[in-house]
Amino acid sequence: MALAVLLAACAGTPDAGPAPAGFYRVAQGDTLWRIATKNGRSVAEIRRWNKLNGNDIQTGQLLRVTPPGTAASSGSAAVSKPEPAPAKPAVEMQLAWPVPGKVVSRYNGSTIKGVVLAAQPGEPVKAAAAGKVMYAGSGIRSYGNLIVIKHNARVITVYAYNSQLLVKDGASVQAGQVIAKAGGSAGVPNDKVHFEVRVDGKAVDPQPYLPPR
Numbered sequence: 449m450a451l452a453v454l455l456a457a458c459a460g461t462p463d464a465g466p467a468p469a470g471f472y473r474v475a476q477g478d479t480l481w482r483i484a485t486k487n488g489r490s491v492a493e494i495r496r497w498n499k500l501n502g503n504d505i506q507t508g509q510l511l512r513v514t515p516p517g518t519a520a521s522s523g524s525a526a527v528s529k530p531e532p533a534p535a536k537p538a539v540e541m542q543l544a545w546p547v548p549g550k551v552v553s554r555y556n557g558s559t560i561k562g563v564v565l566a567a568q569p570g571e572p573v574k575a576a577a578a579g580k581v582m583y584a585g586s587g588i589r590s591y592g593n594l595i596v597i598k599h600n601a602r603v604i605t606v607y608a609y610n611s612q613l614l615v616k617d618g619a620s621v622q623a624g625q626v627i628a629k630a631g632g633s634a635g636v637p638n639d640k641v642h643f644e645v646r647v648d649g650k651a652v653d654p655q656p657y658l659p660p661r
Contacts, residue, residue, distance in 0.1 A: 470514040476507045481583050481596060485649045487513040488601055490582040492617035503587050541603055543576035543657045544623060547630060547641050551661060554653075561651035562606065562644030569611060569631030573641055574624050576605045576658075581619045581627075591642070595627050606644035 467473040472483055480503060484491045494500070497512040505511070549566030567573070579599040586593050591608040595615065598604045611631030621627060632638030645654040655661075 467510060470512060472511050472513045474505050474507055474509040474511060478505065478507075479588070480505065481588060482649070483511060483513070484582055485596075485598075485604060485646070488598075489513055490580065490598070490618055541577070541599065541657055542659075543605065543645065543654070544574070545658055545661065546573050546576055546605075546607055546643050547571055549641075552640055555651075555655070557651075557653075562642055563654050565641045565643060567630035567639060567641045569629075569639065571630040572626040573607055573610055573628040573630055575621045575627050576623070576643075576645075578623045579605075579621060581615050581617055581621060584613050584616050584619075592632065592638075593628070597621060597627075602647050604646045606642075606646065608642035608644075609638050609640060611638075 472487060474483070480491050480494055480500075483489075483505075484494050487494075493515075494511060494513065497514075497516060545565070547565050547567045549568075549571075551563050552566050553560050553564035555562055573595075575597055577597075577599045579597040581595060582598045582604065583594065583596040588594055591606075593608075593610040593613050595607045595610065595613060596604055597607075607628060609630075609632060610628035612629040613627070614629070615621060615625075615627045630638070630641050643654060644651050645657055646652065
């Protein structure tokens with residue numbers, strides 16, 4: 449499943465050239481979520497630092513990815529490219545299943561970027577580990593009502609196709625906290641939850657990070 453482009457608004461005409469320290473220049477196909485993940489930030493922070501009211505960005509646009517007033521040396525670290533994730537578990541981290549239902553579809557690295565789990569409409573969806581909400585909304589096509597949680601500098605988890613979101617951008621959550629309700633989005637019923645684990649921004653097989661099932 450591919451993430452669709454979250455477009456987002458910007459003032460001024462974008463120009464070419466490398467981004468200065470502490471900033472990121474938007475590339476074709478970039479989304480706010482992708483940019484935030486790449487730079488270890490939340491979507492809410494990127495919006496606030498760049499005074500974005502919507503979800504529109506333009507190719508070539510310069511976005512601040514460090515807090516205003518941060519030293520250039522700190523910013524240069526923030527815009528460094530993430531390391532590719534190894535084939536084996538990239539980090540030592542134990543996650544919990546977000547719902548108790550059986551695995552309907554497993555990660556295959558192409559059409560399925562995570563695992564699809566059976567879930568009853570209205571069933572609680574729980575955070576796989578403690579972390580901070582990077583994104584909570586429905587602006588990413590093909591993911592429905594979506595929550596993205598950052599657990600550390602490298603690992604995020606993705607919870608898609610929820611009927612109701614119970615947390616907001618920037619919220620801190622605990623392991624096992626109910627963050628959403630299963631059941632589909634936009635009036636389309638759904639008896640499944642799509643769950644992803646991403647390391648350094650890349651989708652990996654979630655099951656090595658989860659208890660055997």
